[in-house]
Amino acid sequence: MEVLATGHPHRSRRLTNPIIHFWKELRRRKVIRVAVVYAVVAWAVAQVAALLFPSLLLPEWASRLVVVLLLLGFPLALVLAWVLEISPTGLKRDRGGEPSPAAQLPVPVDTTCGLDCPSNPGPVNPTDQRRSIVVMPFSNMSGDIDNEYFSDGMTEEILNLLARQSGLRVVSRTTSFSFKNTVLDLRSIALKLGVETVLEGSVRRAGNRVRVVAQLIDARSDAHLWSSSFDRELEDIFAVQSEIARSIVDAIHLEPGHCLECAAPTSNMQAYEYYLRGRQYFHSISQSGLEFARQMFTRATEIDPGFARAYAGLADAESFAAQWFERTRERLDAADRASRKALELAPHLAEARSSRGFALSLKGDFAAASREFERALELDPQNYEALYLYGRARFAEGRTAEAAALWLRAHDAQPDEYQSLALRVGALRGLDHPDTPAAAHMALAAIERRLELNPDDVRALCLGAPILSDLGRTQEGVALAERALVLAPTDLGVLYNTACSFARGGYHGRALELLERRMQLGATIYREWVEHDSDFDGIRDDPRFIALLERMPRLAQ
Secondary structure (H helix, E strand, C coil), X not given: CCCCCCCCHHHHHHHHHHHHHHHHHHHHCCHHHHHHHHHHHHHHHHHHHHHHHHHCCCCHHHHHHHHHHHHHHHHHHHHHHHHEEEECCEEEECCXXXXXXXXXXXXXXXXXXXXXXXXXXXXXXXXXXXEEEEECCCEECCCCHHHHHHHHHHHHHHHHHHHCCCCEEECCHHHHHCCCCCCCCHHHHXXXXXXXXXXXXXXXXXXXXXXXXXXXXXXXXXXXXXXXXXXEEHHHHHHHHHHHHHHHHHHCCCCCCCCCCCCCCCXXXXXXXXXXXXXXXXXXXXXXXXXXXXXXXXXXXXXXCCCHHHHHHHHHHHHHXXXXXXXXXXXXXXXXXXXXXXHHHCCCCHHHHXXXXXXXXXXXXXXXXXXXXXXXXXXXXXXXXXXHHHHHHHHHHCCHHHHHHHHHHHHHHCCCCCHHHHHHHHHHHHCCCCCHHHHHHHHHHHHHHHHHHCCCCXXXXXXXXXXXXXXXXXXXXXXXXXXXXXXXXXXHHHHHHHHHHHHHCCCHHHHHHHHHHHHHCCCCCCHHHHHHCHHHHHHCCCHHHHHHHHHCCCCCC
16 A cells, blocks of 8 residues: 555545545435536526516515525435435335345355256356346447447456456356347346346447447346446547446446556557457457457557557467467467567556466466466456466466366356366366365356357367266266367367367277377477376376377477
8 A cells, every 4th residue: 555655544544435435425326416406496496486476466475485495495305315216116215335136136056957957047156245247248330340349349348347346246258248149138138147237338430439328227127227328539438438337336336446447558549449359359269360369469569569458469369379279489489579568568467467477387487477477466356367377377387276276266256157167177176176076066057057158169068078077977978079079170179178078988099089180280289288187087098198198398398
């Protein structure tokens, strides 16, 4: 904490916080608005009375009586504004900072069933008392599908700002974007996701002007908690994003937390547009998508050499390409350079620290990577990517228990995701941990929810398959793995993960065949990960597996 030389910080906080809180309550309960409206209406009534009463031959004291009654009514109006709120069902008592009825109702989740059990909406942890929200993809109203990246990018920026608030559970981008162009209504979506509020909006861009309309809806009552529209110059888009996030936090009665009004990442809108295009390609996590993302991020850094987030994006694109598709010295060096530059430009940016940690971990420098990940989490404790990637680095290092703990933290930061839970099962299994069965049930429930939203999610299919084998449902696991192979027979991630599934299910020959096929495609797998992957424990002594392992490079090489 920074302490000013002129006073004691705790004393200052006691003096200012109640005043700030009281002012926020006045605004939230619309007392200020009522006061202004009442004053305007009262003045108009008094003027009308002064003009009309004499012509109606009313006594002189009648006008003065009207003024007195208006003055007496003013404090009464303020008290009623403070105590009552308007709802779709009429006036009701204001609940202050209490959660809405939707938040108070527990969402039952059966974490013991598998992929064939009924729908399990809501968070995996029903004891999670945080307020909850899903940010739906903002509609592109520009009449040009090429502007889709801009509306998607704005959605992601607002989502990320909200996700940094410790008192708010925000549905991940992956899940919310699975409802893009859906025919489901907002209430049905909220029910499926177990959230109490929904943010939706639209973006219309014309030249250098942008119009953003956003509204926050209570999923239970379908009432509008907040809505606004913004007509701004394109350069003001960062202020609009921060204002929307701040308004959401105010509307659901949370204390603003981490970085609701971050500084603009760049002053060059052309560079920002290339950055948004890069993010759009990056989310595909395909070889071609990462290459396009790399090109977009590179162009953004060329236009604005001081754009730290673009360098962080470039570093991540290079690192993911090196991890999954093309492990070359050129890729690793490119990730190293870009992450260094991002950190040099913005040492207090959690994204830069996380990107640097990721790049260092792929080079086998785990000690330096750990320092960067720890600093990223000091800057942003809710950063899912930092927690998830830090877990992967710890796992490759052989620090399996720490990896499992980090993946559980990643899930807490983003409760609707499934990948960290699935990886945690493998880590606990390798430790022969007694919590492995419970962790498997928990991961399987999360995977089931993901497949309900997207039945063709090959990663969810792949990660669910070995967990089913853990639970004694080997044939169901094999069926999931085969389905993933039908959907994506040459996908490198699918080939590796289905090999894990078949090895775990006892189909050793099939597992080795898939690993060999992946190696034949020229794709590298870093050896440290495979050495610690408990899915392959059943074939570690097989000569074919040993030969394959010898062909895999080590991270330090």
